[in-house]
Structures are given as C-alpha cells and as structure tokens.
Amino acid sequence: MRAADHSETGSAAQKRLRQLLDGRDDRWGAMPVLFLHGLIVASAMSYAMLTVPGLPDWSYTALMAFERFVAVVFAVEYGLRLYAARHRLSYILSIWGIIDLLAWLPLVILELSGAGALRLLRLLLLARMLKLLGHSAAMDRLARAIRSVRHELTLFFVVAALMLYVASVGIYLFEHDAQPDVFTSVPAALWWSVVTLTTVGYGDTVPITTGGRIFTGGIIMLSVGVFAVPAGVITSALISPDIEDIEETLEKIETSEQKTRNQRRAVAKSNKPHTN
Incomplete structure (x- = not known):
C-alpha cells in the first residue's frame, strides 16, 4: 500500500491531488483508484489477447491502440504523483515510483524505437499488475514488517x-x-x-x-x-506487537481524518444559503 500522506506540507492543490490519487478525496472517494485498477485488469486481458494467433488485423490494431491509451493514462498519473509528492526524488527512487514509471515508459521506448517487441510488454504488464497492490492494507503491513527486519x-x-x-x-x-x-x-x-x-x-x-x-x-x-x-523472520515480524501498534496508530489517524472531513461537510452544508 502506498503510505498514506498525513502531512500538511505542500500547497492545497498538492494535498488535494494526493488525496485524489490515493482514493481519499471527499468528493470522488475511491473512484480514481478503482478506475486505475480497472485499466490494469483490462490491460492484462488485452495483452493476453495480443498473443492469440489468427485474430483479425483490426483487433490487433485496436488492442495496441488500447495499450497506448493505458500508457498515456499511467504517464499522466506518474506526472501528477510526481507533482504532488512531498519529496520528489524520494518518490522517483521508491519502489512504487519505479513501478509507476515502468507502467508506461517501456511502451514509449518501443514506440520511439519502432520495435514491435511484444516480448518486452511482459515487463510492462508486470509493473501494471504490481500497481494493484498499491492500495492493499495487507501489502502495507507486509512492507512495514519487511522494513523492521531488513x-x-x-x-x-x-x-x-x-x-x-x-x-x-x-x-x-x-x-x-x-x-x-x-x-x-x-x-x-x-x-x-x-x-x-x-x-x-x-x-x-x-x-x-x-x-x-x-x-x-x-x-x-x-x-x-x-x-x-x-519466511520465519517475516512471519515473526508480522505478528510483532510493534507492527500492531503501528496499525492501531494509523487507524486512529484515519479515523481522525474521517471525522474532520465529516465535520467539514457538515459545516459546508450549514453555510449553504436556504432558498424559500
């Protein structure tokens, strides 16, 4: 899971953008995350269809066009995450920053080189599939456990x-x-x-x-x-009280943020002018 950014650093636009990309926006909620996950699943199916022999030429053209569309979407997402990041170099060098980059850059390189090496799309597909884990609480817990026993x-x-x-x-x-x-x-x-x-x-x-x-x-x-x-070391870390304390702290922070958002919505509704 991408670590939730509870910091107040950055402009209001950057903070709003971080919440939007992480599925924590007051208005859009988890819709952006669900949209990206849907694209990843559709891209995986598209790649599988590209390997099927005997399909009409137009289907291959359509599937490659869809791959280009998905690459553009993930390139835009990467740019937005880079703009909204608190520490841009840290994001670029982080595991999720590298995965976000690999989700679109290999296809761009192939297009510019004129190579039709669909074989390299496996790497592209792998990076996109890994993005599905970016908002998993279990993955977040595993990552913290691995860091604690590094x-x-x-x-x-x-x-x-x-x-x-x-x-x-x-x-x-x-x-x-x-x-x-x-x-x-x-x-x-x-x-x-x-x-x-x-x-x-x-x-x-x-x-x-x-x-x-x-x-x-x-x-x-x-x-x-x-x-x-x-396996034993990581399992021990997963059941460690320290990890559980971190989980409880994060849950308290998320609960507090949710209460704050609810209060803001309530205030906004109360301040709306009433029409007769």
Whole structure:
C-alpha cells in the first residue's frame, strides 16, 4: 500500500491531488483508484489477447491502440504523483515510483524505437499488475514488517550468497574430472548450486561421484534450514506487537481524518444559503 500522506506540507492543490490519487478525496472517494485498477485488469486481458494467433488485423490494431491509451493514462498519473509528492526524488527512487514509471515508459521506448517487441510488454504488464497492490492494507503491513527486519534479511542474503559460492566451488572440485563437459568451471556450477540450494532439483546436472553425492546431500540439508529463515523472520515480524501498534496508530489517524472531513461537510452544508 502506498503510505498514506498525513502531512500538511505542500500547497492545497498538492494535498488535494494526493488525496485524489490515493482514493481519499471527499468528493470522488475511491473512484480514481478503482478506475486505475480497472485499466490494469483490462490491460492484462488485452495483452493476453495480443498473443492469440489468427485474430483479425483490426483487433490487433485496436488492442495496441488500447495499450497506448493505458500508457498515456499511467504517464499522466506518474506526472501528477510526481507533482504532488512531498519529496520528489524520494518518490522517483521508491519502489512504487519505479513501478509507476515502468507502467508506461517501456511502451514509449518501443514506440520511439519502432520495435514491435511484444516480448518486452511482459515487463510492462508486470509493473501494471504490481500497481494493484498499491492500495492493499495487507501489502502495507507486509512492507512495514519487511522494513523492521531488513537487517536480518540482509544477513540472510549474505549467508545465502556465501553458500552458493561454496557449493559451486565444492561441486566443481568433486565433479569436474568426472564430468568436464557439465561442470566446466565454478561459474558454470553456479546453476547447479542455485537449483540445489533452493531444493528445486531440475535434474539437468547431477553429481555422479561418491564424494559429489555426499557433498550434495550435505548442501541440501543445510539449504532446507537456511532458505526457510526468511519466511520465519517475516512471519515473526508480522505478528510483532510493534507492527500492531503501528496499525492501531494509523487507524486512529484515519479515523481522525474521517471525522474532520465529516465535520467539514457538515459545516459546508450549514453555510449553504436556504432558498424559500
């Protein structure tokens, strides 16, 4: 979820625009958000139809025209969010700023280059689909939980990277002489390490020596424990009292803002001139 901007910084137009884009406007409510979400779903269906062979030429033309329309809408949204942002550089570099940019920029680049590489539209589609999570309370809670354990997760990724390297070197030493065409180098063995440590086990590269098999068994046993760490850490953070306190604080702020908006509407109605 995009963090709700409860700050009073910026001009009145910027504050109104932030409320409008986040679905918190007094007049329009959640309609802008619902409209954008509808466009995202329609864009996903449009992309799926673009991959269907045998459709009439006019349908492809219409679908591409719709893709351009959606890109224009998201480009306008990006510009409005950039204008309304309290800290524009922070927004540009934020995860949601990058997602908002990817929702329209790849198609513009393709149009300018004259390339018809529909393959790259998958990236465009992915960014648009991620925008659906921008107003999810559950996603907001997950993001806060991840931020609270970012140091533990950083340590995990360092340990995982070390394990990948050690596994690559180890399997190369055990298997290179027996399978010189498969384990040609340590970088080539990295694919085996990734598949093995994540317990996917495609079976395209397997050890055939006794030492290699024993080494592989040890690596698999270690990976089962190590790669389960992030899920446990994030789950612990999600049920942490600190996260619950943040949730309660945000709910109080939103309740207070709703009461303020209701009071403003009541005052506005009372100040309207009465006609006989």
